[in-house]
Amino acid sequence: xxxxxxxxxxxxxxxxxxxxxxxxxxxxxxxxxxxxxxxxxxxxxxxxxxxxxxxxxxxxxxxxxxxxxxxxxxxxxxxxxxxxxxxxxxxxxxxxxxxxxxxxxxxxxxxxxxxxxxxxxxxxxxxxxxxxxxxxxxxxxxxxxxxxxxxxxxxxxxxxxxxxxxxxx
Numbered sequence: 214x215x216x217x218x219x220x221x222x223x224x225x226x227x228x229x230x231x232x233x234x235x236x237x238x239x240x241x242x243x244x245x246x247x248x249x250x251x252x253x254x255x256x257x258x259x260x261x262x263x264x265x266x267x268x269x270x271x272x273x274x275x276x277x278x279x280x281x282x283x284x285x286x287x288x289x290x291x292x293x294x295x296x297x298x299x300x301x302x303x304x305x306x307x308x309x310x311x312x313x314x315x316x317x318x319x320x321x322x323x324x325x326x327x328x329x330x331x332x333x334x335x336x337x338x339x340x341x342x343x344x345x346x347x348x349x350x351x352x353x354x355x356x357x358x359x360x361x362x363x364x365x366x367x368x369x370x371x372x373x374x375x376x377x378x379x380x381x382x
Contacts, residue, residue, distance in 0.1 A: 252278035287333035
């Protein structure tokens with residue numbers, strides 16, 4: 214391989230690494246924001262972004278604001294098996310598994326031995342789902358272009374029982 218080809222291959226690798234890093238960070242940021250201020254995830258989408266049947270930032274914001282108003286649980290989302298494919302310098306796709314833990318909030322006076330507040334009691338994960346994403350760079354900033362509905366993989370027994378009984382909304 215000539216010096217020119219070697220140099221070009223290294224530049225492409227660096228570019229792909231940077232795209233990968235930015236998209237990975239965007240996913241982790243989305244999951245972190247989703248644990249608390251859910252409506253703010255809309256800011257991570259492109260203006261014409263899509264989530265499920267919601268198109269555009271405002272519809273996405275309205276959807277997640279609605280969830281935030283009724284969801285007072287402690288939520289933790291863990292990402293694993295993250296695979297990001299760089300399409301070009303401005304587009305990428307990704308898939309990963311998300312393990313979602315949910316707990317009812319504990320009273321504020323419950324403390325651990327170090328004196329820190331205990332937010333909630335952990336039983337086991339509520340769900341494990343597979344997520345699919347599309348990203349695009351807009352004026353130098355990586356944003357979510359499309360996020361599909363999470364694909365169900367495994368649900369805790371009580372969640373399955375809710376689905377069977379028709380009580381789940």
